Amino acid sequence: MSQEPKSHSSTPSLRRVLEILALYPWLVFVGIISLLLLIATNALTPQLFRWGIDRGISENNLDVVFKCSLLLVLAAVGRGIFSFGQNFCAESVSQNVAYRLRNQVFSKTQNLSLSYYKNTSSGQLLTRITSDVEQIRTFIGTTLLQVTSGLITLITSSVIVFTMNWKLALITLTAIPIAGFY
Numbered sequence: 001m002s003q004e005p006k007s008h009s010s011t012p013s014l015r016r017v018l019e020i021l022a023l024y025p026w027l028v029f030v031g032i033i034s035l036l037l038l039i040a041t042n043a044l045t046p047q048l049f050r051w052g053i054d055r056g057i058s059e060n061n062l063d064v065v066f067k068c069s070l071l072l073v074l075a076a077v078g079r080g081i082f083s084f085g086q087n088f089c090a091e092s093v094s095q096n097v098a099y100r101l102r103n104q105v106f107s108k109t110q111n112l113s114l115s116y117y118k119n120t121s122s123g124q125l126l127t128r129i130t131s132d133v134e135q136i137r138t139f140i141g142t143t144l145l146q147v148t149s150g151l152i153t154l155i156t157s158s159v160i161v162f163t164m165n166w167k168l169a170l171i172t173l174t175a176i177p178i179a180g181f182y
Helices: 010-021 025-057 062-110 114-119 122-164 166-173 175-181
Strands: none
Touching: 010 062, 010 122, 025 062, 025 122, 062 122, 122 166, 166 175
16 A cells, blocks of 8 residues: 555645745735735825816816826825835745745655655656645735735725715625625
8 A cells, every 4th residue: 555645634734834924924014014005005096086186177276286196196106116015025925935835845755655656656746746836826926915905905995985975885885795706
């Protein structure tokens, strides 16, 4: 009988990945702050347009139009900086986690029995290892970030719409569970 590695549930594996993730607190912190600032800047931009149109163009107040234009340019620069910070930190963390996982997998494969290697092709083993580590790296660097960003953006947008017009907010937000279902 071959001695295959024991199959574990995803919870210990996720815990192990999160423990590795905790080794990089500053990158995670800067990434989260960049994400929050990016979402805040994206939420602020339509309000700046509203202010520029309602108070500037409608009232023929060029001072407000100039200030709004300047703030919109600053918001665009901020979006670029915050987006870079978020992406840089997410990619750095995901690459570091993948590096540590590869080293852990290498150490584990060093201790497997010869009968395991006799019954398992090296190509299959390498493909599994490479694929699994890459999926975890992609999850940390992209998927986790997108899900977090989407949830925070949904909450932020909901709060803004509720403060502007609660009736419109109720009508708009009823479509979200339907869209989430499909």
